[in-house]
Amino acid sequence: MKAIKRTVSVLLSLMLVLGMMTIGISASAAGISTVTVTSNLGDNGTVKIDENTQTVTVTYKLQSTNGIANVQGVVTFDPAVLTYNSYSAPVLTTGGSAIVNTAKVAQGRFLINATSADLYDYTEKDTVVAVTFNVANAANTTVNMEYQVITANTATSEPTSATDVSLVDYEYINPDSSLSSTDVAAEAVPPVQEPGPIYNYTIRDFLRAASLNLQGKIGVNFGFKLPADLGNKTVKVVTSAPGLEEQEDIITPSNLNTTYFVYAKMMTDDITISVYVDDAYVDSYTYSVVKYVNSNAVKNGAANLKNLVYTMANYGAEVQKQFDYKTDSLPNAQTGYALVPVAGSDIPDTRSYNRTDLDATGVTFSGASLDLQSDTAINFTFKNAATATATANGEAIDPSSVNGTTKVFTIKNIRSSQLDDPQTLVITQNGKSATLGWSVLDICRSYINQGGDTKDTAMALYRYSEAANAYFG
Numbered sequence: 001m002k003a004i005k006r007t008v009s010v011l012l013s014l015m016l017v018l019g020m021m022t023i024g025i026s027a028s029a030a031g032i033s034t035v036t037v038t039s040n041l042g043d044n045g046t047v048k049i050d051e052n053t054q055t056v057t058v059t060y061k062l063q064s065t066n067g068i069a070n071v072q073g074v075v076t077f078d079p080a081v082l083t084y085n086s087y088s089a090p091v092l093t094t095g096g097s098a099i100v101n102t103a104k105v106a107q108g109r110f111l112i113n114a115t116s117a118d119l120y121d122y123t124e125k126d127t128v129v130a131v132t133f134n135v136a137n138a139a140n141t142t143v144n145m146e147y148q149v150i151t152a153n154t155a156t157s158e159p160t161s162a163t164d165v166s167l168v169d170y171e172y173i174n175p176d177s178s179l180s181s182t183d184v185a186a187e188a189v190p191p192v193q194e195p196g197p198i199y200n201y202t203i204r205d206f207l208r209a210a211s212l213n214l215q216g217k218i219g220v221n222f223g224f225k226l227p228a229d230l231g232n233k234t235v236k237v238v239t240s241a242p243g244l245e246e247q248e249d250i251i252t253p254s255n256l257n258t259t260y261f262v263y264a265k266m267m268t269d270d271i272t273i274s275v276y277v278d279d280a281y282v283d284s285y286t287y288s289v290v291k292y293v294n295s296n297a298v299k300n301g302a303a304n305l306k307n308l309v310y311t312m313a314n315y316g317a318e319v320q321k322q323f324d325y326k327t328d329s330l331p332n333a334q335t336g337y338a339l340v341p342v343a344g345s346d347i348p349d350t351r352s353y354n355r356t357d358l359d360a361t362g363v364t365f366s367g368a369s370l371d372l373q374s375d376t377a378i379n380f381t382f383k384n385a386a387t388a389t390a391t392a393n394g395e396a397i398d399p400s401s402v403n404g405t406t407k408v409f410t411i412k413n414i415r416s417s418q419l420d421d422p423q424t425l426v427i428t429q430n431g432k433s434a435t436l437g438w439s440v441l442d443i444c445r446s447y448i449n450q451g452g453d454t455k456d457t458a459m460a461l462y463r464y465s466e467a468a469n470a471y472f473g
Contacts, residue, residue, distance in 0.1 A: 035082070035133075039145040049135050055085060058143045059130040062150075067119025072281060073147045075110040075131055081141040082133035084110065089129045091120055099272055099284060103246045113274075113281065201227060203283035206235065206251070206275045210285075212292040212309065217415055218316070219261035220271055220287055224251045236276045241269050262289065264372060265323055267316035267331035289316070290331040304471045310337035311467040312416070315460040319372055322457050342459040344449035350422045350439045357434035363388050363427060366406075368438045370447075372457065377412040378438055380425050388429040414440055417472045419465035441465060 034046045035056050049056040058075075062068070071092065084105035092098045092114035101111040112129050114120070131143070205227050213219035226235065235251040239260040249258045260271055267289040274284040292298065293313045298306055313332040318339070321327055358365055366381040382388060383406050390397055390409040401408040411423045422437035440461065447458035 034140055036140065036142040037144075038142060039147065041147050041150075054135045055132055056082070056135060057130055057132045060128045060145045061125050062122045062128045063125040064122045068122055068150065069119055070114070071120070071128060071147070071150055072113040073111075073128070073145055075112075075129065075143060075145050077108050077110075077133065077143045078141045079106060079108040081135070081137045081139050082143070083136050085132040085134050087112075087129060087131045089114070089127065091122070091126050092128065099274070101240065101246070103240065113284070201275075201277070201282050203275060203285045206237075206282070207273070207285055208256075210287045210292075211297070212289060213259050213261070217261050217413070218264055218267065218289060218312065219259050220289060220292070222258050222260070222273055222287075224256045224258075226251065226253065226256075230277070233278050236279070237273055238276065239271065239273045241266060241271045263375060264316050264319045265325045267293070267313065268320075268326060268329045293331055294334050304467070308464075308467040308471040310335045311460070311464045313337070314339050315457070315464040318457040318460040322453060323373055339456065339460055340463060342448060342462045344445045347441050347445040347448070347462060348420075349442065349445070350420070350437065351442050352422065352435075352437040354434060357432070358427070358436075360432040361388070361427060361429040361434050362432075363429055363434075365427075365436070368436075368443055370440065370443045370454075371410065372461075375412055376414045376416075376419070376440060376461075377410050378414070378423055378440060378443065380409045380411075380427075380436065380438070382407050382409070382427060385427070385429060388427055390428065391426045393424050416464055416468035419444075419461065420469070 034048050035058065036044065036046050037058050038044050039060060047056055047058055060073075060075075062071070084102060087100060087102075087110070089098060089100065089112065092112070093100075098112070098114040104111070110131055129145075133143075206224050207222065208225045209221075209223040211221050211223075213221050222237070222239070224235075224237070237249050237251055237258060239247045239249070239258065241260070241262055244262065244266075247258070247260055249255070251258075258273075260273075262269065262271065270286045270288055272284055272286050275282040290313070293309055298309045310332065313335055314337060317330040317332045319325075320330060353365070363385045364383040366383055369379045369381070371377040371379055379400070380390075385407040386405040388407055390399070392409065392411040397409055397411075399407040400410040409425060409427070411425060414423065419440040422439045422442075425436045425438070427434050427436065444458035444462050447454040448462075
């Protein structure tokens with residue numbers, strides 16, 4: 001993006017109006033709580049909380065005679081007084097690419113970025129974002145919206161392609177937060193900070209390649225490059241996906257690759273990677289596991305690669321169906337690769353444990369089960385285990401669940417090439433220990449024999465394991 005200074009006539013064509021929704025007055029024991037609403041491009045005001053719901057909604061609006069190509073901002077608030085409830089951004093989330101980051105609301109930060117090649121229509125004043133908060137404490141507080149980037153298009157005709165957005169000739173970048181919209185309009189030119197070469201970059205200047213991680217866990221590898229004119233600026237990439245923690249990586253000449261892992265049920269979910277230079281946002285790119293599944297690299301690749309990727313997609317599809325997760329968007333929808341049935345007798349029994357040793361500990365082993373919703377993991381459940389401790393493959397682990405004297409110990413992060421390897425858990429109590437060996441496929445065999453909702457998932461996981469062993473050798 002390129003910032004070009006314009007005269008006041010162009011500036012006046014982009015008017016930002018702070019909109020506030022005044023809710024019912026709240027009278028509490030501590031008095032009436034109000035929220036002061038501020039913005040670097042709007043008049044200040046106050047909003048009163050709803051006494052019935054103890055919530056308050058702060059709405060920021062925008063009006064422009066020109067189409068809006070890009071909006072980026074951050075809403076800040078005091079999390080000791082207000083806690084995030086929900087948001088609405090009806091314009092930005094329709095007809096464009098909107099990124100809403102709620103990962104840091106516990107720290108009082110709500111971030112939004114939206115881009116539309118077709119341009120957002122704010123000819124009539126409309127909502128940029130409305131954020132609803134729960135009122136945790138009856139105290140006066142402030143919610144602020146800092147508009148970081150707003151890009152307006154002054155073209156008289158509608159854009160015919162994404163490249164037409166390059167016609168943007170007015171951009172408001174990081175204005176002085178002390179200025180109101182009236183103060184800005186009085187200036188001969190917008191008081192912008194000169195962006196320098198950073199704002200001329202796009203994601204293509206940094207992102208070199210995206211591919212599937214084939215090291216046994218489900219994830220995406222991103223390969224990067226650094227522009228020759230970057231100098232000594234710091235490049236940070238932030239990767240995120242729905243329901244997962246945000247991941248931050250610093251890109252250097254010696255560290256040009258990152259990997260972001262997702263759960264099996266998330267193969268069709270968008271993974272968004274955003275680039276920052278010296279903490280200033282540059283651009284974003286969206287990828288997913290299913291994009292690689294459907295790529296020519298797989299379609300035209302070696303037979304063992306295709307078998308691995310397509311059986312992985314079958315497994316992801318079965319997990320989605322088992323947990324009723326986005327079943328209208330399955331990762332194997334375009335592969336034409338049918339799940340080949342498996343009989344329980346096809347899977348070797350690798351289980352091992354010594355009943356005498358187990359009885360000596362005083363615990364009762366209730367069985368082993370799979371946790372597939374978040375990761376490939378084995379849950380070992382023990383009763384009468386009030387003081388029991390455990391190690392998994394030689395490392396001490398805490399119980400993942402405790403209910404009275406019943407404890408569950410979980411071995412996590414089992415790779416696809418390890419699904420037929422017995423995972424070793426040592427349970428200790430009363431000075432005695434017992435060793436149990438159980439593989440993921442041991443549990444798959446049990447699920448297949450039992451039938452029911454987990455049978456297809458277990459068969460798909462077995463076929464994925466089979467393909468992984470053939471691929472990794």
